[in-house]
Amino acid sequence: MASRPAFIDQLLAKADIRIDGDSPWDLVVHDERTFSRLLRSGSLGLGEAYMDGWLDAPALDQFFARVLSAHLDEEVRANPAMLGMIAKAVIFNMQSGRRAFTVGEVHYDLGNDLYQAMLDKSLTYTCGYWRDATTLDEAQEAKLDLVCRKLDLKRGDRVLDIGCGWGSFARHAATHYGATVVGITISKEQVALAQELCAGLPVEIRLQDYRDVHESFDHIVSLGMFEHVGRKNYRAYFDVARRCLKDGGLFLLHTIGRKDAVPPTDPWLNKYIFPGGVIPSMTQITKAVGKKFVIEDWHNFGADYDKTLMAWFANFDAGWPALEEKYGKRFYRMWKYYLLQCAGAFRARNLQLWQVVLSKEGVEGGYRSIR
Numbered sequence: 497m498a499s500r501p502a503f504i505d506q507l508l509a510k511a512d513i514r515i516d517g518d519s520p521w522d523l524v525v526h527d528e529r530t531f532s533r534l535l536r537s538g539s540l541g542l543g544e545a546y547m548d549g550w551l552d553a554p555a556l557d558q559f560f561a562r563v564l565s566a567h568l569d570e571e572v573r574a575n576p577a578m579l580g581m582i583a584k585a586v587i588f589n590m591q592s593g594r595r596a597f598t599v600g601e602v603h604y605d606l607g608n609d610l611y612q613a614m615l616d617k618s619l620t621y622t623c624g625y626w627r628d629a630t631t632l633d634e635a636q637e638a639k640l641d642l643v644c645r646k647l648d649l650k651r652g653d654r655v656l657d658i659g660c661g662w663g664s665f666a667r668h669a670a671t672h673y674g675a676t677v678v679g680i681t682i683s684k685e686q687v688a689l690a691q692e693l694c695a696g697l698p699v700e701i702r703l704q705d706y707r708d709v710h711e712s713f714d715h716i717v718s719l720g721m722f723e724h725v726g727r728k729n730y731r732a733y734f735d736v737a738r739r740c741l742k743d744g745g746l747f748l749l750h751t752i753g754r755k756d757a758v759p760p761t762d763p764w765l766n767k768y769i770f771p772g773g774v775i776p777s778m779t780q781i782t783k784a785v786g787k788k789f790v791i792e793d794w795h796n797f798g799a800d801y802d803k804t805l806m807a808w809f810a811n812f813d814a815g816w817p818a819l820e821e822k823y824g825k826r827f828y829r830m831w832k833y834y835l836l837q838c839a840g841a842f843r844a845r846n847l848q849l850w851q852v853v854l855s856k857e858g859v860e861g862g863y864r865s866i867r
Contacts, residue, residue: 659721
């Protein structure tokens with residue numbers, strides 16, 4: 497392709513990636529306009545070009561793992577789409593109470609059939625814990641039990657689940673530990689199915705923003721929801737947690753994390769997958785926690801998210817024939833790009849998965865880390 501700028505080949509070569517090469521991580525370009533789109537819009541242009549069928553890669557996860565391991569994203573970061581995202585994050589509160597339900601409508605309300613095809617049998621949409629697991633079902637059950645054990649959950653404990661999804665933690669905690677759980681989510685579809693799945697258990701599922709909770713709980717968990725809070729709301733989020741947590745209780749925060757705070761999010765993911773999503777840095781979390789909590793434990797098992805995402809894609813791909821008529825071919829390419837891009841990011845250790853255990857005044861005698 498004569499119109500291709502030479503520096504693109506030079507840049508990709510740093511990650512051992514070629515255009516129209518023979519390796520599974522190489523790019524196959526079908527439309528020369530891909531390059532001008534990439535130069536103009538960066539990662540947003542790359543994702544949209546893939547969605548439109550302008551390019552392919554036999555193994556997108558391997559492509560992204562190589563790109564991010566070689567830090568190529570940092571070399572092409574200063575484009576209009578990215579600069580616009582940074583400006584919005586600085587000036588506006590993109591996760592205000594008024595906007596809180598947007599991601600529910602755009603992402604989590606897509607259709608329960610999609611998530612039932614993709615996720616494990618418990619419908620857990622967060623990273624599994626693969627230390628002793630060989631299947632997705634085992635990894636998710638192990639993660640849910642890990643959370644309960646880190647809280648030292650006991651029969652009769654009342655737990656707030658901020659961002660409860662389809663109620664998998666609530667069901668596990670109620671069934672196996674005798675806890676009473678209040679789960680809140682900003683997704684109408686999740687509420688409907690979670691209420692059905694939790695019927696007969698001491699579980700209440702609500703359509704509610706975390707800022708509107710004014711009750712007391714023995715413990716609090718938040719699994720995979722903090723990524724929707726936004727840096728302008730971090731202090732308010734931890735204020736709510738401290739207000740609602742009883743003295744002597746524990747708060748377990750399970751969140752994706754990154755090394756630095758820039759960029760606030762990937763423009764393509766923000767536009768098509770998680771509007772208003774922001775991955776926090778460790779510094780941002782500790783600064784927002786401030787004097788509100790004692791950090792008792794910080795556990796990183798981010799490498800497990802690579803396995804989880806690859807399992808989700810395998811399920812999604814296998815279940816696609818039953819979904820295709822409803823969602824369409826462009827959606828398939830978009831969803832595949834989302835799952836495999838994220839798998840590559842965790843494989844490159846560009847993203848992490850943290851479980852942070854917090855107490856209000858410190859656990860008497862010290863907290864015993866659970867793994």
